[in-house]
Amino acid sequence: MDTTMKKLPPKxxxxxxxxxxxxxxxxxxxLIIWSCTGIDFGGIKETAGQIAGAIFTGIFNPDWSYxxxxxxxxxxxxxxxxxxxxxxxxxISAIISLPFAFWAAHTKHKKWYLSRxxxxxxxxxxxxxEIVLALMFIKAVGPGSAAGVLALGFHSVGMLAKLFSEAxxxxxxxxxxxxxxxxxxxxxxxxxxxxxxxMPALISNTLYRFDVSIRSASILxxxxxxxxxxxLIIALQYRQWNRVxxxxxxxxxxxxxxxxxxxxxxxxxx
Amino acid sequence: MADSxxxxxxxxxxxxxxxxxxxxxxxDINLTINKGEFVVIVGLSGAGxxxxxxxxxxxxxxxxxxxxxxxxxxxxxxGKELRMLRRNIGMIFQxxxxxxxxxxxxNVLTGRVAYYPTWKSTLNLxxxxxxxxxxxxxxxxxxxxxxxxxADELSGxxxxxxxxxxxxxxxxxxxxxxxxxxxxxxxxSRRVMQxxxxxxxxxxxxxxxxxxxxxxxKEFGKxxxxxxxxxxxxxxxxxxxxxxxxxxxxxxxxxDE
Amino acid sequence: xxxxxxxxxxxxxxxxxxxxxxxWVIIFIGGLFISTGVTKTSLGAFFSNFGQFADIFLQMLxxxxxxxxxxxxxxxxxxxxxxxxxxxxxxxxxIYALLIARNIVKNKTVTGILRVIMNIIRTIPDxxxxxxxxxxxxxxxxxxxxxxxxxxxxxxxxxxxxxxETIDPGPIEALTAVGANKLQIIVxxxxxxxxxxxxxxxxxxxEINVRASTVLxxxxxxxxxxxLQQTxxxxxxxxxxxxxxxxxxxVVLIDYxxxxxREALMN
Numbered sequence: 001m002d003t004t005m006k007k008l009p010p011k012x013x014x015x016x017x018x019x020x021x022x023x024x025x026x027x028x029x030x031l032i033i034w035s036c037t038g039i040d041f042g043g044i045k046e047t048a049g050q051i052a053g054a055i056f057t058g059i060f061n062p063d064w065s066y067x068x069x070x071x072x073x074x075x076x077x078x079x080x081x082x083x084x085x086x087x088x089x090x091x092i093s094a095i096i097s098l099p100f101a102f103w104a105a106h107t108k109h110k111k112w113y114l115s116r117x118x119x120x121x122x123x124x125x126x127x128x129x130e131i132v133l134a135l136m137f138i139k140a141v142g143p144g145s146a147a148g149v150l151a152l153g154f155h156s157v158g159m160l161a162k163l164f165s166e167a168x169x170x171x172x173x174x175x176x177x178x179x180x181x182x183x184x185x186x187x188x189x190x191x192x193x194x195x196x197x198x199m200p201a202l203i204s205n206t207l208y209r210f211d212v213s214i215r216s217a218s219i220l221x222x223x224x225x226x227x228x229x230x231x232l233i234i235a236l237q238y239r240q241w242n243r244v245x246x247x248x249x250x251x252x253x254x255x256x257x258x259x260x261x262x263x264x265x266x267x268x269x270x
Numbered sequence: 271m272a273d274s275x276x277x278x279x280x281x282x283x284x285x286x287x288x289x290x291x292x293x294x295x296x297x298d299i300n301l302t303i304n305k306g307e308f309v310v311i312v313g314l315s316g317a318g319x320x321x322x323x324x325x326x327x328x329x330x331x332x333x334x335x336x337x338x339x340x341x342x343x344x345x346x347x348x349g350k351e352l353r354m355l356r357r358n359i360g361m362i363f364q365x366x367x368x369x370x371x372x373x374x375x376x377n378v379l380t381g382r383v384a385y386y387p388t389w390k391s392t393l394n395l396x397x398x399x400x401x402x403x404x405x406x407x408x409x410x411x412x413x414x415x416x417x418x419x420x421a422d423e424l425s426g427x428x429x430x431x432x433x434x435x436x437x438x439x440x441x442x443x444x445x446x447x448x449x450x451x452x453x454x455x456x457x458x459s460r461r462v463m464q465x466x467x468x469x470x471x472x473x474x475x476x477x478x479x480x481x482x483x484x485x486x487x488k489e490f491g492k493x494x495x496x497x498x499x500x501x502x503x504x505x506x507x508x509x510x511x512x513x514x515x516x517x518x519x520x521x522x523x524x525x526d527e
Numbered sequence: 528x529x530x531x532x533x534x535x536x537x538x539x540x541x542x543x544x545x546x547x548x549x550x551w552v553i554i555f556i557g558g559l560f561i562s563t564g565v566t567k568t569s570l571g572a573f574f575s576n577f578g579q580f581a582d583i584f585l586q587m588l589x590x591x592x593x594x595x596x597x598x599x600x601x602x603x604x605x606x607x608x609x610x611x612x613x614x615x616x617x618x619x620x621x622i623y624a625l626l627i628a629r630n631i632v633k634n635k636t637v638t639g640i641l642r643v644i645m646n647i648i649r650t651i652p653d654x655x656x657x658x659x660x661x662x663x664x665x666x667x668x669x670x671x672x673x674x675x676x677x678x679x680x681x682x683x684x685x686x687x688x689x690x691x692e693t694i695d696p697g698p699i700e701a702l703t704a705v706g707a708n709k710l711q712i713i714v715x716x717x718x719x720x721x722x723x724x725x726x727x728x729x730x731x732x733x734e735i736n737v738r739a740s741t742v743l744x745x746x747x748x749x750x751x752x753x754x755l756q757q758t759x760x761x762x763x764x765x766x767x768x769x770x771x772x773x774x775x776x777x778v779v780l781i782d783y784x785x786x787x788x789r790e791a792l793m794n
Binding site: 032036038052080083132135137148150215216222233239251 | 551558559561562563565566567568569572573576577579580583584603604606607608610611614646647650651652653654655658659661662663664665667668669672738741742745746752755759767771774775778779782
């Protein structure tokens with residue numbers, strides 16, 4: 001063996017990177033420790049385990065009689081109402097989203113501050129709590145699923161228009177140029193080039209949003225805006241664990257089925 | 271055509287284009303193109319061919335100078351006036367620029383949009399005559415059987431011929447073709463060039479083509495314009511152009527790029 | 528210019544009728560009619576009552592800044608909930624994702640069953656989980672943290688196991704060849720390839736959690752949502768407005784920081 005082998009040199013140190021990494025690590029740890037302070041972990045009910053067990057038993061021994069009884073207050077009718085809320089709400093939001101998307105899309109022929117402003121407006125809409133919106137609509141049109149539809153329709157604009165505008169930004173400018181070169185107006189460009197090219201993205205994003213809306217629609221009932229959420233909260237309050245069980249099962253099945261259908265349509269249409 | 275041949279249809283007067291602060295796109299271009307001419311513009315990529323062509327129908331706004339189309343200034347035109355001038359100038363692109371998901375017919379009909387009020391074209395209310403006109407155009411480029419196919423089902427060469435049918439339906443006096451063959455193989459390139467020649471000879475349209483292929487330029491061009499670093503360095507009849515001129519146009523590439 | 532050609536020009540043939548397009552349109556329009564009927568939504572009612580909606584909105588636009596002092600402590604609690612929910616959920620997701628990635632665990636029955644469980648957990652919306660946990664552990668932030676942890680789990684585990692399954696298999700083979708055990712393979716071959724993805728997914732989940740945590744209080748699961756419920760119940764919209772503005776500011780700010788860090792991480 002060669003005795004002149006060099007010793008392992010020390011690892012080269014990149015001070016800047018190292019300090020940054022340590023700083024981030026320390027901040028993260030500090031943040032987590034801080035989060036643990038001041039939260040009352042002792043407030044857990046002694047019966048917690050018992051209730052959790054009861055809910056589990058409820059899921060495996062569901063209240064089958066609740067599935068359908070023809071009163072319109074049963075599981076199937078409530079789930080159907082939830083699906084309808086999501087469907088109509090998504091449709092409304094897709095319509096409203098289009099103009100917003102064109103506003104927020106940063107394209108070649110637009111001032112940057114216009115699209116930036118549009119993006120900020122969308123961010124605000126996204127962050128406006130859906131439940132509060134639902135309550136405001138309940139004040140306007142009364143409690144029930146119509147308020148849920150409107151709340152979903154407006155709230156979803158924040159996310160849907162953002163996705164739409166990203167799709168618009170990704171469009172190839174070539175076909176638009178062709179319409180311009182033929183003497184087309186702005187409206188001509190939208191109708192002949194942008195919309196047809198955009199269609200696949202519009203459809204698949206709307207379907208994706210429909211999946212999200214189904215989940216949202218099933219919580220809107222918690223505040224009285226229609227759908228399956230209302231019977232669930234009632235059942236929880238009255239400790240009807242078997243009914244909680246069947247409702248949870250119903251929601252799980254509904255979401256899985258809708259996800260599968262929308263995935264299938266997405267594949268088929270695009 | 272004898273007397274109209276001397277009538278200028280495009281006039282560029284002291285045209286300058288500066289990108290950003292100080293990147294020169296076009297430098298003091300003076301150029302007159304007469305009705306019925308078949309012009310090829312040659313030069314290295316980045317020499318300014320595309321800028322020159324696109325400033326004629328104002329897809330690019332020039333920085334100084336004036337461009338007249340049949341005596342009317344396009345640089346000063348606005349709104350409807352600009353669209354009417356553009357209606358008279360067809361354009362063919364390197365990347366075809368078809369709407370891929372629309373039918374061939376709808377793509378061809380796009381050439382007619384400027385003939386309709388916006389609401390009518392939005393509702394797709396094209397007249398029977400115009401639909402027939404589009405179909406006639408497709409027959410001339412031998413694509414009649416594809417009329418209801420989706421554009422993305424067609425090959426590259428076929429797509430470019432749909433673009434030519436689009437221009438034919440637009441029925442302009444001037445055709446600008448920006449590297450129409452750059453994304454095609456040699457055989458389809460020749461076919462596309464023949465179609466452009468047909469537009470020139472049969473329909474009397476004035477055709478201006480950007481080409482980087484010297485071979486195609488020599489084969490089809492009648493008048494040749496050489497561009498280098500944003501300036502016109504040669505302008506003459508193809509038949510009288512010596513080989514040395516092409517060498518000159520295509521030299522000094524390193525400086526330009 | 529209108530050159531009518533001497534050549535034979537055919538007339539335009541009729542367009543072929545597309546049966547399936549019609550079916551889609553019928554399903555879609557039928558769906559709209561049915562859902563309008565079921566939900567009893569009427570645009571007329573909406574517009575005639577729009578005044579009331581706008582009125583509430585205008586009151587919210589005149590926030591009560593004096594209320595800010597009361598809001599801040601609960602806002603901090605909300606952020607704490609989001610942090611803890613993210614941490615707990617991410618840790619669980621980290622382990623679980625390694626168990627369901629098919630390039631690590633070869634037994635398809637095990638991964639299959641675990642995946643079904645994961646997919647079921649992913650279907651339940653955050654607020655419903657909150658309501659259930661309130662029923663189990665009682666009112667307070669613990670219910671919220673548990674709900675957020677499960678949501679985080681659902682989000683991170685799916686993204687992370689998919690990232691693990693798309694890694695370059697070369698290093699795994701190399702380590703298997705030198706006789707490494709499962710844990711060594713994970714540490715030396717798998718994790719270096721996916722750890723930045725994992726952090727990025729955690730940040731993404733954190734963004735969603737901050738959003739979700741602000742309303743959890745409405746159903747008693749801790750955080751600022753509690754005041755949302757209290758002020759709305761007494762129609763004190765000026766105070767509600769204060770809370771909403773604070774929520775929007777915090778959410779947008781955290782969104783911005785987090786998405787910028789994710790971008791930095793990925794480069």
